[in-house]
Amino acid sequence: MKPRPARRGPRRAGERMTSVIRARLTYGTTPAPTCPVRLGRMKGNALELRAVTKTYGPITALGGVDLDVGRGETVAVLGPNGAGKSTLLSIALGLRAPASGTARVLGRPPAEALRAGRVGVLPQESGLLEDVRVGELVAAVAGMYPDPPPPERALRAAGIEELARRPVGRLSGGQRQRVRFALCVAGDPELLVLDEPTVGLDVEGRRALWREIRTRTGQGRTAVFATHYLTEADDYADRIVLLAGGRVVADGSVAELKSLVGGDEVRCVLEHADPAELELLPGVRHVSVEGRAVRLRTGDPDATLRALFRGYDDVKDVRIEGVDLESAFVSLTGRRSR
Numbered sequence: 001m002k003p004r005p006a007r008r009g010p011r012r013a014g015e016r017m018t019s020v021i022r023a024r025l026t027y028g029t030t031p032a033p034t035c036p037v038r039l040g041r042m043k044g045n046a047l048e049l050r051a052v053t054k055t056y057g058p059i060t061a062l063g064g065v066d067l068d069v070g071r072g073e074t075v076a077v078l079g080p081n082g083a084g085k086s087t088l089l090s091i092a093l094g095l096r097a098p099a100s101g102t103a104r105v106l107g108r109p110p111a112e113a114l115r116a117g118r119v120g121v122l123p124q125e126s127g128l129l130e131d132v133r134v135g136e137l138v139a140a141v142a143g144m145y146p147d148p149p150p151p152e153r154a155l156r157a158a159g160i161e162e163l164a165r166r167p168v169g170r171l172s173g174g175q176r177q178r179v180r181f182a183l184c185v186a187g188d189p190e191l192l193v194l195d196e197p198t199v200g201l202d203v204e205g206r207r208a209l210w211r212e213i214r215t216r217t218g219q220g221r222t223a224v225f226a227t228h229y230l231t232e233a234d235d236y237a238d239r240i241v242l243l244a245g246g247r248v249v250a251d252g253s254v255a256e257l258k259s260l261v262g263g264d265e266v267r268c269v270l271e272h273a274d275p276a277e278l279e280l281l282p283g284v285r286h287v288s289v290e291g292r293a294v295r296l297r298t299g300d301p302d303a304t305l306r307a308l309f310r311g312y313d314d315v316k317d318v319r320i321e322g323v324d325l326e327s328a329f330v331s332l333t334g335r336r337s338r
């Protein structure tokens with residue numbers, strides 16, 4: 001631990017801005033980091049939740065969550081709207097207190113880990129200071145960390161070097177999200193906690209962000225992110241924690257989640273699909289109908305197909321596929337992702 005030197009002399013102009021930023025970033029309650037980032041030993045968990053509950057008045061947002069995230073893992077927290085993802089992440093960051101249970105980050109209480117500058121946060125829809133330039137903002141946040149890398153590195157990581165001199169208030173939605181990512185990685189933290197990190201980003205922006213995250217996790221850092229984009233979880237997460245109604249309903253690799261659901265899917269197009277009728281086809285375990293698009297999860301695709309062709313003259317675009325993550329999501333949570 002290297003304590004920051006005591007303040008000497010009058011406050012410098014940038015310091016007032018730093019304290020404002022400190023108050024407004026990461027859900028508004030993050031204190032300044034005070035000791036060095038350490039990347040030495042990679043043993044142990046980056047995040048541990050034990051029997052965590054959280055209520056908001058009559059609403060149970062988390063109903064007893066246990067979670068271990070090992071160092072170097074990339075973990076996606078998935079779940080329908082209101083499942084408790086943001087609440088889980090904010091408790092993991094020490095920004096909300098659990099009603100019961102405990103949370104530890106990198107072996108210590110979450111707020112302490114955050115103060116120590118070991119955690120980078122990309123919150124969902126956080127406000128940004130409007131009247132400062134992008135480069136100044138990133139430099140000010142980097143300066144809150146002990147021994148930060150040059151701020152240009154965070155600007156480059158987020159693909160916003162050319163925006164460094166632009167006031168934040170003049171950025172587009174996607175550019176703002178890139179700034180949030182730059183702030184998240186400004187201190188080169190050991191643990192990245194990202195709440196819907198790619199919202200508003202274009203295709204190239206998404207790919208670049210995931211490249212950066214994977215580079216960091218490849219170096220032993222840890223990433224925990226919440227998302228509604230199942231393909232991102234499929235493509236980039238080592239592991240998926242699926243929440244529904246404030247509880248973990250599945251926890252494993254994408255392959256494990258798919259195998260939990262099992263079977264194949266017959267997909268086809270039908271003009272007037274009646275789910276109740278389709279459920280009666282042989283082998284069918286689950287029916288999903290969206291407009292004309294029909295998905296039949298089945299334990300016997302041959303029998304399902306034969307009955308489908310016998311019973312429906314207008315069936316077209318028929319194909320058989322393995323269960324994908326979206327089907328596993330729907331089956332395990334009973335809801336769609338968005």
Ligand SMILES: Nc1ncnc2c1ncn2[C@@H]1O[C@H](COP(=O)(O)OP(=O)(O)OP(=O)(O)O)[C@@H](O)[C@H]1O
Nearest residue numbers: 056059060061079080081082083084085086087088
């Ligand atoms: N400050 C709050 N006051 C009251 N209820 C809240 C508060 N924050 C969250 N909730 C409720 O807690 C539950 C979990 O919310 P949370 O934001 O954690 O879900 P989420 O999975 O992140 O949802 P989304 O995918 O929509 O972002 C929801 O029912 C939500 O309405």
